[in-house]
Amino acid sequence: MGRNITTVSQYIYRSSLYRAGSQQHTRSWLRCLSVQRPAAVKSLNAHPAHLHYIGKQPLVYRSVGQELELAAAEYGSTEAIVSCHEQKRHTFRSLLEDVDRVAAGLLKLGLKQGDHVGIWAPNNMHWYLTMLGAARAGLVSVGINPAFQGPEVDYCLKKVKVKAVIMPETFKTQNFYEIIKSICPELPHSVDGRINSANLPHLKHVIIDTPNRLKGALSFDDLLGLGNSDEREAIAQLQRYVMPDSGCNIQFTSGTTGKPKAALLSHYNFVNNGTHIGNRNQLDSNSRICVQVPLFHVYGVVITVMAAMTHGSTLVLPAAGFSPADSLKAIVDEKCTVIHGTPTMYVDLIKKQRELKLPLKTAKMAVTGGAPCSPQLFLDIKEVLGLDHVRTVYGLTETTAVIFQSRPGDNNERILNTVGHLQDHVEVKVVDAEGHIVQFGQPGELYVRGYATMLEYYDDPEKTKETMGNDKWLKTGDQFILEADGYGRIVGRLKEMIIRGGENIFPKEVEDFLNSHSKIIEAHVIGVPDERLGEECCAFVRLQDGVESITHEELKEFARGKIAHFKVPRFVIPIDQFPRTASGKIQKFKLAETYKQMQKEKA
Secondary structure: OHHHHHHHHHHHHHHHHHOOOOHHHHHHHHHHHHHHHHHHHHHHHHOEOEEEEOOOOOOOOOOHHHHHHHHHHHHOOOEEEEEOOOOEEEEHHHHHHHHHHHHHHHHHOOOOOOOEEEEEOOOOHHHHHHHHHHHHOOOEEEEEOOOOOHHHHHHHHHHOOEEEEEEEOEEOOEEHHHHHHHHOOOHHHOEOOEOOOOOOOOOOEEEEEOOOOOOOOEEHHHHHHHOOHHHHHHHHHHHHHOOOOOEEEEEEOOOOOOOOOEEEEEHHHHHHHHHHHHHHOOOOOOOEEEEOOOOOOHHHHHHHHHHHHOOOOEEEEOOOOOOHHHHHHHHHHOOOOEEEEOHHHHHHHHHHHHHHOOOOOOOOEEEEOOOOOOHHHHHHHHHHHOOOEEEEEEOOHHHOOOOEEOOOOOOHHHHHHOOOEEOOOEEEEEEOOOOOEOEOOOEEEEEEEEOOOOOEEOOOHHHHHHHEOOOOOEEEEEEEEEOOOOEEEEEEEHHHOEEEOOEEEOHHHHHHHHOOOOOEEEEEEEEEEEOOOEEEEEEEEEEOOOOOOOOHHHHHHHHOOOOOHHHOOOEEEEOOOOOEOOOOOEOHHHHHHHHHHHHHHHO
């Protein structure tokens, strides 16, 4: 009898998920159970923490290039992208024309399907055109952080065997041409734009978006003009031979520790994750998205670019790099309705809006992702920016972006205390340290399986096998709690857990607590060595303007009745700016280095 009740209750639960949480559907089945109803209800939370959420809209088998064609046909005269700092605009129709010019140009250079094209650039129009052009040509785009210096760029180009790299001439204090010459000294002496480099044997072409003639390099305008009309028209015919299962883009992991890995993602990953992200965020052809995130990151290229393309929405680039003042101006001038950013970006945007007090009348929704967001920051985003909705997304580079996301109609409790509901067509489970599945509501490591998981870490079968087994379950490394209703909560990164005198402390819980203090703008917590306890809690904090310090004793008093005493940071260190990756993640290993250096100086 117990087995039958469990089986029926599983059916009730999964049916209710399939029908987007229909309470009426669930109640009707519970009525059928008659006297067994109470046991069935209780059993919902007694099940192993495993879910496979089947969405309403089926997955599609299309490439990025085919998706762009559909967008051009359906939304032709709608603006696809506006680059405020470059004063450039494209409708979906004109976008397709220039994208095919890029695709034809890359093939004219001799690149073949499956070859890798590096894009080492900030948020400029040529980044967007190149990514889509590479996809239309059957090539694989490789996003490279524009802040990278010579050795880092050298690593990326070698790691994935980049054949052509596209960049601006300069950005901020960077001179990209001089940096590329430092690792490819043969560049100025190359003939007809073809490079033969001893250090970078795979690199054959350097393309620079500049009006200047630079020795050995092609200009981006040169690339646009390489293919003739017949070759550009042939790109449309090529789309039937670009398989959705093939690689589309390589994402270097954030590199918060060690050398970044190169996650290979497919067209199928891109198109479907973008579609379902856009569905949840209720995007349409009237949506205008203020893009603060870097395009080269998975947040930029999937959550932003692909979600917009699949729904005919407009992207607005306020600046080449993140600038709170430019973002606010773009929201006003371009009538943006949606804002995309990481938590740290919203911290800075809120601070700037408190100063400028601009009329953000059209903005209705903020989407945050890339790192955990504290409940206090959620409230500040809504209040200070005057928004109707704040949505959160959670995922990894290796899962093509999003595996949990807020749903329309989620209440404040859901928004503030979860990372949203399991994304459509994704399967997850939560396991303990021995790999055994835990119950709903219990913490463990989150595993993911489904259409969104990466193909592999490029040319790294060992790391691929460590992360994703033969059963295709991908290990996220996140300590996670999955509820029976499909919502989830991050407890913290397993490798960041602090063990203080035998007590486990997850930094995120402490960070959320600290961020609610009136003196603190932003806080990040690390574990530091302690002779007696093994580890102690150390908090680095950005303080409000005019506030010079905050003490351990102040925090102890503030914590009374809110969190356990052992979670109160023993050390509190004010900091002006946090070291971050370009995607907005805090580089905690650099905070650890700072603490270590401070201890040396004290000694």
